[in-house]
Amino acid sequence: MTDPPRLSIDRRSWMRWARQQASRWWAELSGDEGEVLAGFNAPVALIRLIEGGTFSPDCDSSRIEEIFRESDSYCFDLYDRSRIVRESCRFREKARSDGETRSLFVRPGLGIDPESTLLIGDLGADMPIALDYRIDLQRPRVLYLGVGGWIEVAENFDSFCNLILAVPGETFK
Template sequence: MSDGLAVPPGLSSLIESGLWPTIDSAHAQNLRPLAALEDIDRLAPSETSLFLYPPPFQTLASKIRKSRRFWAEYGALDEIDPELALVIGDFGLGSDAAIVLDYRRNPSEPPVLRLAWGHDGSHWVEAASDFGEFARLLRLG
């Protein structure tokens, strides 16, 4: 569990096997990415890096409490329930584009959403139908 939300089995497996970053190994991703650029592009066209957060994961609501102004202006909060969105990563330093598990529709296998930036502002878009698809797209394990 992270912030009260159950981590999907596929993510738990990657954590237990050591294939998901830990607090000690997370920053190494800045030098040695865990996913290839073409895989990141397939998940999120125009993004060029990926940073996976180590557990324990926080809800988007917890992140909002730390930087309310940014999220109020750019977080497309009318499109998501921050209490039911678990942040598992972003698209690298300075991206401000979170990757979340969205527990609103399916609490046992939540879809993966990403905050996408566009000319008309930011919006949450589905990156993968569930965590298993997310891991396959990025060839994480």
């Protein structure tokens, strides 16, 4: 367990630390075999897919358009472990240091808090796919940044896998 931050830090940093600790503690208590990526306990299914090399699904463009509701989605890219960490940390840093960037990502729709987010992929430039930990630290919902703002794709990562990887009649577990 890590030590709590010093009391001289700002409220946002304290809250980020508390969310990260809660995620780690829950993983230890529940016996999840998840892994902490960029400060959050990644869903076990995400780690299994990355390790199994099946986290880059072959989906036809009509399926992607159906799932993400974007007609101009040319690229569907799900990140590996190191890119998840790199892109998530970069996203947070830019949001902290650049008000224009923060306003770009905290947009209409559901909005998002970069400090409570793991970026796991994208649909092209400025269209990230994110795990949103604001509501549930253990079963984050999956959002993407579409033309109209942040849109929920699935209520949790297992549901997202069922959409992306499912064979008709089967569910992902």
